[in-house]
Amino acid sequence: MGDWSVLGRLLEGAHEHATAAGHLWLSVLFVFRILVLGAAAERAWGDEAAGFACDTQQPGCQSACYDSAFPISHLRFWALQIIFVSTPSLLHLGHVLHALLEVGFMAGQCALFGFALQPLYACRRWPCPNAVNCYVARPTEKTVFVLFMLGTACVSLLLNLAEIYHLAATKCRPGG
Amino acid sequence: MGDWSFLGEFLEEVHKHSTVVGKVWLTVLFIFRMLVLGTAAESSWGDEQSDFMCDTQQPGCENVCYDKAFPISHVRFWVLQIIFVSTPSLVYMGHAMHTVRMEEKKKMKEAEIEAREMKNSSDTYYQQKCSVAEKAELSCWDESGGKIILRGSLLNTYVYSILIRTAMEVAFIVGQYILYGIFLETLYICQRAPCPHPVNCYVSRPTEKNVFIVFMLAVAVLSLFLSLAELYHLGWKKAKERCSRAYKSSPSTVPGRLESAPQVERAQMYTPPPDFNQCLASPNGKFISPFSNKVASQQNTANFATERVHGQEDAASEGPFIKSSYAESPEVANECAAPAFPESYFNEKRRLSKTSRASSKARSDDLSV
Numbered sequence: 173m174g175d176w177s178v179l180g181r182l183l184e185g186a187h188e189h190a191t192a193a194g195h196l197w198l199s200v201l202f203v204f205r206i207l208v209l210g211a212a213a214e215r216a217w218g219d220e221a222a223g224f225a226c227d228t229q230q231p232g233c234q235s236a237c238y239d240s241a242f243p244i245s246h247l248r249f250w251a252l253q254i255i256f257v258s259t260p261s262l263l264h265l266g267h268v269l270h271a272l273l274e275v276g277f278m279a280g281q282c283a284l285f286g287f288a289l290q291p292l293y294a295c296r297r298w299p300c301p302n303a304v305n306c307y308v309a310r311p312t313e314k315t316v317f318v319l320f321m322l323g324t325a326c327v328s329l330l331l332n333l334a335e336i337y338h339l340a341a342t343k344c345r346p347g348g
Numbered sequence: 349m350g351d352w353s354f355l356g357e358f359l360e361e362v363h364k365h366s367t368v369v370g371k372v373w374l375t376v377l378f379i380f381r382m383l384v385l386g387t388a389a390e391s392s393w394g395d396e397q398s399d400f401m402c403d404t405q406q407p408g409c410e411n412v413c414y415d416k417a418f419p420i421s422h423v424r425f426w427v428l429q430i431i432f433v434s435t436p437s438l439v440y441m442g443h444a445m446h447t448v449r450m451e452e453k454k455k456m457k458e459a460e461i462e463a464r465e466m467k468n469s470s471d472t473y474y475q476q477k478c479s480v481a482e483k484a485e486l487s488c489w490d491e492s493g494g495k496i497i498l499r500g501s502l503l504n505t506y507v508y509s510i511l512i513r514t515a516m517e518v519a520f521i522v523g524q525y526i527l528y529g530i531f532l533e534t535l536y537i538c539q540r541a542p543c544p545h546p547v548n549c550y551v552s553r554p555t556e557k558n559v560f561i562v563f564m565l566a567v568a569v570l571s572l573f574l575s576l577a578e579l580y581h582l583g584w585k586k587a588k589e590r591c592s593r594a595y596k597s598s599p600s601t602v603p604g605r606l607e608s609a610p611q612v613e614r615a616q617m618y619t620p621p622p623d624f625n626q627c628l629a630s631p632n633g634k635f636i637s638p639f640s641n642k643v644a645s646q647q648n649t650a651n652f653a654t655e656r657v658h659g660q661e662d663a664a665s666e667g668p669f670i671k672s673s674y675a676e677s678p679e680v681a682n683e684c685a686a687p688a689f690p691e692s693y694f695n696e697k698r699r700l701s702k703t704s705r706a707s708s709k710a711r712s713d714d715l716s717v
Contacts, residue, residue: 177353199438291412313418
């Protein structure tokens, strides 16, 4: 799943003087998101295209239906999410941008994929001659990870908001 | 198998500041769970779906039957198990690091105050500042010795982390049993739309998978046992310390020695952090340079007075727990420590600093002792 160690080193440097919430956010990011992505989710999504079976013999229909069902794979979506969400820390662009990106990606995920994957995807797309039943590979396992990643994104968002609050409180306190 | 180095580095730090049983638990985690999972179990489950054969031509039937047979693959289940079981230790580590950071900040502030007040020197003023400093002595961080001393909220966090870890372990073992039972059968009979009728499906490599399932289950039970042993060990040690404290507490002798002994000796004998005097004498200490011997010994006197007052509860929690201390002057450590620390807890020399997470080398911003 690529080499996350570069991002890791950069983030560690950027977070040296972070608050407790900031350090916790970093740990959540590394352990619950990057590690789970690489060690678990990647395997579960490994055969998503090969295991996507449609009851049709029409050439190209299966590919078109897969493309319609998953415009972007969850894995790639989460990789982009992690990269974008880490960027404000790296560029010291502020926690608000960080929170906005997190919310944006979570909303995007819900809009694109919903909360769960159904085993059956009914597809009506050219060149399929008729409505075609397509079956997603490992839908239950994928749903587990979708919910897990959504949960960790929520936790990250909460930590980020806690850090914003903490920093604001420190600045607003007289002499703080 | 994904990048376990992040989790590995965190857990390495936990490893350095754990009790003996905790270290064994972590070793079991690293070697028997993570390593086996990554090197062996992964490849055994590699073709679990592609070789999951059903005797049907119905498109989609194999997919849905595999999904029904394995809602979540064993390997992913174990990955989540390892992550969730490790998390409480990370929380404890976070708390410990937070405590260390707070102590460092407090000491910095006190040093600044001391330096300022030294200019308007008067004995009574020192006494006041010593009383500020004595509160820091009751902290969990023994800076001069490089120790984390478990007491108060840090001890509570440690115990809670072990309790939660135990609960997670039990939950995952029970969960695995509910999902899959203990053994995998070769044949799985599936009835689910769009399969038109009950269909025979055949699991790939069932025997090899069973070997690993039993192995991982056994390791989980072993980890559970180690967690319970650690809890028992902590509880027993604490009770033992309390009993011995109840016998030994005779504060009358100690003040006598305090009055008669010269100041420096007094400081050496009764100062709770054993290497504190070494710390004071060190020319490299960043924030200890403003201290004078007079300040130090008066501070020690105040500390001692406080220690007497809080003697029982301090010693009870201070005694048996996590130590990672410099062994540069162990004889001083043994002399100075008021309660007797069991040697078995005398661990590695690396002390915890806020940036120590990723590397065990000393850093330039570590406070020197």
